[in-house]
Amino acid sequence: MSNEHYPVVILGAGVTGLTLAHHLNKRGANFKVLEKLERHGGVVNTQSEKGFVFESGPNSGIISHPEVVALFDDLGDAIKIEKGNDLVKIRYVLKNGEWHALPHSPLSAISTPLFTLKDKFRILGEPFRKKGNNPDETLAELVKRRMGNSFLDYAIDPFILGIYAGDPAQLVTRHAMPKLYNLEQKYGSFIGGARKKAKEPKSELEKRTDRAVFSIEGGLSGLTNALLKSADEKHFDFACANITVEKQEAGFKVSYELGDEMNVIYCDKLVTTFGSVGLKDTLPFIATKEMQHLTNLKYARVVEVSLGFDQWEGRELDGFGGLIPHKEKRDLLGVLFMSSLFKNRAPKGGALLTIFMGGIRNEHLCDLNDKDLIKVLEREFKDLMKVSDYNPSLVKIKRYSHAIPQYGVNSNERFETIDAVQEQYPGLIIAGNLRDGIGMADRIKQASIIANKLSS
Numbered sequence: 102m103s104n105e106h107y108p109v110v111i112l113g114a115g116v117t118g119l120t121l122a123h124h125l126n127k128r129g130a131n132f133k134v135l136e137k138l139e140r141h142g143g144v145v146n147t148q149s150e151k152g153f154v155f156e157s158g159p160n161s162g163i164i165s166h167p168e169v170v171a172l173f174d175d176l177g178d179a180i181k182i183e184k185g186n187d188l189v190k191i192r193y194v195l196k197n198g199e200w201h202a203l204p205h206s207p208l209s210a211i212s213t214p215l216f217t218l219k220d221k222f223r224i225l226g227e228p229f230r231k232k233g234n235n236p237d238e239t240l241a242e243l244v245k246r247r248m249g250n251s252f253l254d255y256a257i258d259p260f261i262l263g264i265y266a267g268d269p270a271q272l273v274t275r276h277a278m279p280k281l282y283n284l285e286q287k288y289g290s291f292i293g294g295a296r297k298k299a300k301e302p303k304s305e306l307e308k309r310t311d312r313a314v315f316s317i318e319g320g321l322s323g324l325t326n327a328l329l330k331s332a333d334e335k336h337f338d339f340a341c342a343n344i345t346v347e348k349q350e351a352g353f354k355v356s357y358e359l360g361d362e363m364n365v366i367y368c369d370k371l372v373t374t375f376g377s378v379g380l381k382d383t384l385p386f387i388a389t390k391e392m393q394h395l396t397n398l399k400y401a402r403v404v405e406v407s408l409g410f411d412q413w414e415g416r417e418l419d420g421f422g423g424l425i426p427h428k429e430k431r432d433l434l435g436v437l438f439m440s441s442l443f444k445n446r447a448p449k450g451g452a453l454l455t456i457f458m459g460g461i462r463n464e465h466l467c468d469l470n471d472k473d474l475i476k477v478l479e480r481e482f483k484d485l486m487k488v489s490d491y492n493p494s495l496v497k498i499k500r501y502s503h504a505i506p507q508y509g510v511n512s513n514e515r516f517e518t519i520d521a522v523q524e525q526y527p528g529l530i531i532a533g534n535l536r537d538g539i540g541m542a543d544r545i546k547q548a549s550i551i552a553n554k555l556s557s
């Protein structure tokens with residue numbers, strides 16, 4: 102029983118909680134982080150076995166916000182950032198059972214078999230098309246309207262599978278892809294808008310926000326380890342069970358079990374960083390209707406499999422990986438060629454690949470037991486990766502029942518409820534991936550903004 106008082110308590114020690122803790126510690130603030138698990142990092146978890154270094158959560162991030170650059174600057178020599186090599190630009194998409202590289206130049210866009218001739222001509226008119234006026238337009242509707250069906254099926258659909266394990270027909274553009282939405286709304290076109298945006302004046306940090314694909318040498322846990330160290334482990338309690346928050350006249354009382362002990366601490370500000378799952382039990386003082394709005398969020402279920410081969414004899418791994426559009430009716434979402442992108446992920450001559458299965462439109466695959474799952478994987482993998490002798494020496498399966506939140510039509514209701522609840526209970530900050538984006542870079546940005554607010 103501690104009864105201590107902290108200005109800030111953070112719930113969760115994933116990328117969001119760790120980044121916030123790092124910033125607060127840097128500013129000399131006093132705070133406490135309570136984490137449910139015995140380890141930090143959340144879904145970020147690099148492991149090593151049999152000469153392979155593999156991820157069981159995210160595989161890489163994108164330097165897509167200046168806050169990421171600033172965080173890397175802060176961490177300095179504590180992390181060795183590894184940007185993906187030139188192969189990251191080559192991304193394969195499956196069409197009629199064959200892999201085709203997504204075009205990344207006007208010439209390759211003309212010759213690619215991924216898009217129909219009609220849509221290739223149609224794209225020339227994209228800058229002149231009227232902008233949409235439905236703020237809740239789905240990504241599928243937007244892309245069909247501006248670019249055509251084949252772009253939706255063979256560019257956006259696999260892209261969305263790669264990021265959201267989702268369905269473009271269920272994601273609302275302004276919430277799921279706000280940058281794309283803003284290009285159309287602000288500049289009237291994706292193509293023209295991207296060009297104009299590139300010419301706008303930028304701060305030094307913005308100039309260094311190069312959208313590079315990154316990992317850390319030795320894997321992404323290098324980042325979360327460095328964050329824990331710079332945030333100072335003394336601020337953290339791990340393996341906290343049954344964390345419950347009560348509203349006080351001013352601030353909050355937080356009760357939790359730590360080993361055999363019941364702990365109670367008090368705080369002025371309380372930040373949740375673990376998304377919508379578990380909010381109801383943790384914040385029981387929030388009214389039922391508001392809690393329903395906060396937690397009415399569908400998460401894609403995903404199975405992630407790391408496959409390691411001592412000797413690779415399949416198709417050439419000359420790219421970032423391959424994505425498989427839903428139209429192709431296959432049982433894999435995509436394959437990442439991890440050992441081609443980053444150093445020391447597999448023994449020499451071998452290969453490490455990450456395979457994703459399931460997702461919003463193929464959730465039934467997540468229900469298969471390991472044996473049946475591996476059977477499906479083997480059938481698909483051998484065919485798609487041209488492997489005649491399937492003998493991986495590493496097979497690691499990780500299942501996520503709540504992998505990626507889907508920002509669908511009810512997003513606005515959720516965001517408005519977050520604002521209302523935070524106003525009703527001053528000092529409460531509901532953060533995490535139920536708002537502000539789903540990627541690691543989005544989490545870093547959100548935590549950095551919250552740190553600024555808490556310190557002002």
Ligand SMILES: Cc1cc2nc3c(=O)[nH]c(=O)nc-3n(C[C@H](O)[C@H](O)[C@H](O)COP(=O)(O)OP(=O)(O)OC[C@H]3O[C@@H](n4cnc5c(N)ncnc54)[C@H](O)[C@@H]3O)c2cc1C
Pocket residue numbers: 112113114115116117118135136137138141142143144145157158159160161162163344374375376378379383403405501503504505533534539540541542544
């Ligand atoms: C399979 C998968 C692949 C992904 N791939 C990519 C990718 O390639 N690139 C990319 O940028 N992003 C990717 N992401 C998304 C990215 O990993 C996440 O955005 C980010 O890591 C989430 O960090 P977080 O701290 O917000 O949440 P989490 O990592 O979920 O951390 C939340 C923490 O809170 C703890 N917790 C839960 N409940 C409580 C409670 N009641 N009290 C206290 N603590 C609690 C949890 O144990 C956890 O440690 C992927 C995610 C998944 C699942």
